[in-house]
Structures are given as structure tokens and as C-alpha cells.
Amino acid sequence: MNTYFPNIPSVKYEGKDSKNPFAFKFYDPERVILGKKMKEHLPFAMAWWHNLCAAGTDMFGRDTADKSFGATPGTMEHAKAKVDAGFEFMQKLGIEYFCFHDVDLVPEADDINETNRRLDEISDYILVKMKETNIKCLWGTANMFSNPRFMNGAGSTNSADVFCFAAAQIKKALDVSVKLGAKGYVFWGGREGYETLLNTDVKFEQENIARLMKMAVAYGRKIGFEGDFYIEPKPKEPMKHQYDFDAATAIGFLRQYGLDKDFKLNIEANHATLAGHTFEHELRISAINGMLGSIDANQGDYLLGWDTDEFPSDVYSATMCMYEVLKAGGLTGGFNFDAKTRRPSNTHEDMFLSFILGMDTFALGLIKAAELISDGRIDEFVKNKYSSFESDIGKKILSGDATLDELSAYAEKSASCPKPESGKQEYLLSVVNSVLFN
Ligand code: XLS
Ligand code: NI
Ligand code: NI
DSSP: OOSSSTTOOOOEEOOTTOOOTTEESSOOTTOEETTEEHHHHOOEEEEHIIIIIOOSOBTTBOOOSOOOTTSOTTSHHHHHHHHHHHHHHHHHHTOOEEEEEHHHHSOOOSSHHHHHHHHHHHHHHHHHHHHHHOOEEEEEEOOOSSSGGGTTOSTTOSOHHHHHHHHHHHHHHHHHHHHTTOSEEEEEOTTOEESOGGGOOHHHHHHHHHHHHHHHHHHHHHTTOOSEEEEEOOSSSSSSEESSOSHHHHHHHHHHTTOTTTEEEEEEHHHHHHTTOOHHHHHHHHHHTTOEEEEEOOBOOTTOOSOOOBOOOOHHHHHHHHHHHHHTTOOSSOEEEOOOOOTTOOSHHHHHHHHHHHHHHHHHHHHHHHHHHHHOHHHHHHHHHTGGGSSHHHHHHHHTOOOHHHHHHHHHHHOSOOOOOOOOHHHHHHHHHHHHTO
16 A cells, blocks of 8 residues: 555644644544544545546646556556555545546546446456445546537437437446445536527426436436435536526426435535635535535635636635534535646645645634534524514514514504614624634
8 A cells, every 4th residue: 555655654643733744733533523523524535536537737738747657548557556546545644435437437438338348347446445445435426528429418418319328327327336335426517508598498408407317316226326416516617507506506406306305415615606605605505405415625716717626725614614514414425625736736745735735624624613613602693683583573473374464564553664783794703713713
């Protein structure tokens, strides 16, 4: 287990005063917070695609990093080297889960039967590693956006043949997910969306996406998949209008098509901010609808309008996230670092340093969110804010017995214009600061 990253030790918790770059300063897996170990609060996952495949290419330049792991890219030897490197990486960091797309695992062949054979071979290989290490699969998915066949979408495509090809990929990705014991199966919209109404039948496309999802649920349950299906909302990129714009839109879609019992949401921080929401807003909307499933832990850049997929460093945002997660009673899924090192951070060391940053950021978020909850001032404020609904006319409104006539009579009787109390935002922000920097 010391082949691919020979110069990097197993990363341990050393505490906040440590200057060792290859140590956790805040993530202490065994530390108990609100009755649960940190590692149980924070089931971290490695995204196969960013960590083992992406090598820094952007629209203006080719790879800067070497992800060959000693093998020739595009071969099964390379696919296996990625498995070996990935498991060494996860073991050294104490990461217990991974997530994958079908084509992250193996190079796609021209013939889908050959691709599927390769997927059988690699999943056998992964399974052995999983048994040796106790590392598990958080979720799997099918990449239905990179290949040119999906230029008009997968479930939303105009081509019945492409629709069938997408179905075949989902079927196989579900087979592999079930074989690896995945807790979830993700649908990120990819190219499910459109650029112009001039060439698009939106209703037709949305109904077809729902048909594909229904077939996926039926097949998954048939082969014994007991986990959650997830939609991962995103408002734009690659399409101008993505159908799964945000949590509220995705929840409406799932309910409309009767998919809400089998699906939850996988909320990605950078997608939330692209939609003009905070990360915590998307988490709250999911949670109050019973659909908070899993998280893609990353962050965007407020100055850039695209999915920069940065490793989380913003402790404030991580605290607000963990506040929502704790209030919701935790995740059934986990925290997948759908994040990549910056293009100039191109060494293998940088891969580790990035995960250390992300894991420490979420550990701090957890510690601080638990302190905010124990402090109690925010909860108390919010409870009091709505206290007028605890008695008299307010109580009657909540009981559902009140009529508009009655409420009107009440308002007319008191005659004067009511004065609600202050929202005290600045005070509450100072409470957060006092907890963050105590
Ligand atoms: C892209 C998405 C993607 C999904 C998995 O923006 O975040 O990486 O998580 O298909
Ligand atoms: Ni994602
Ligand atoms: Ni994303």
C-alpha cells in the first residue's frame, strides 16, 4: 500500500498547532461530537473522476498533472492502476467511500458489449480491494453527457436509439453499483436541458426523463438495490437551462411523476450558488421535504459564473452546511468531494493536500455547528420569532379551523396597523461570529 504515493505517509490527526502539511489539524475521526464520532458524522467520499482521471485540462490547455500511475492511459492496465492508486490514496487519508461514473472506471470501447465486459472485469478487481480495506461505495452513476451521442441529451434526447443507449448505460451502472454495494445511485442532469425553445419540446423531454427514471427504479428494485436514487440539481452548465434547476424544481418534478418515494437529492455546494442560492438554502429545502440524501462537497468562486469545483475551504459555509445536516439528523448518504485541485496544483502531493483541506474544513464546520446548536441562541430566537402562533388567534390559524371572515373581523376589531418585531439579523450574525472565533 505504498506504491503510488511513496513519499506520502498515512495522514493522522495532529491538532491545530501542527505545522505538518500531511496531518489533519481539525479532523479527528474518533472525536465524539453530539454523541457521535466525527467519522460517522462525516462519511467522506473520493470522486473517481476528479481525483483519479482529471489531469488539469481546461478549455485553453492540456493536462498539467500526471494521472497515468505508471500505465498507458486508455488501457485496462491503466484502469487497474487507478484502482490501486485510488485505494492507496483513500487508505492513507482514512476515506471510507468512493463515487464513480461508468466511464471513470474503464475506457469506453466502440462496442457497448466490450465496455460492459471491461466494467465486469474492473468491478471484480475493485470488489477484492473493497474486501481487503473495508472501503465502500457511496454511489455510482452513468456518464450520459461526455460522449457526442448525448449532444441533444440522454433522457431528453430526440433520438430513440440514443434513449436506448442511455438505458443500457444506466442498467449496467446499476448492476455495477449493486455489485459494489453502493448506498445510492445518482442522476445528475448532464445535458438534460436546452439552449433554445426554437428546437425544443420541453414537455416531451421532461416526460421522457421521468420515463427513464421510472425504468431505472423498476430495474434497480428488481435486482435488489435498496438504496436511494438521487437527483443532483444544477441550474446551468453545460446547458443554458438545466431541467433540474435547484432543489425545489427537482422536488416538484419528482412528485409530479411519482418518483418521490425512491428519490432523494444530492446537493452540491457549487450548484447551489450557481442557482443563486446559498448551499444551506438548498439543504434546508431538501430537508424539510424529507429529501436530503447526500452532498457533493465543493465550493465555487463568487467571481466566476461556472462550476469551478474547488475543494471546500470556506469554514463559514461549511458551518452553515453542518448546521443544516445536524438539524436534519444527518445524511443517509455522505460527503463526496466532487472537487478538483486547481490546474497549477499539479503534483500527487497536491491531491492529498486538497483532501486534507476539505476534510479539515468540514471538521471545523461540524465542530462549530455543534457549538451553535449547544449555544442555543439562534434556535431560541427563531422559536420566539413565531411565538404569536402559540396562543389565541395564532393558535387558531395553525389548527386549521380559522376562516378568512373570522381573521378579518379580528383585524378590524383591533383596527390599528400591527407592528412585527425586529428580525435582528446583525445580532444573529454576531452570535455566529462569537461562536466561530471563541
Ligand atoms: C457536474 C456534476 C457531476 C455529478 C456526477 O457538475 O457535479 O460531477 O456529480 O455526474
Ligand atoms: Ni456533483
Ligand atoms: Ni458539479
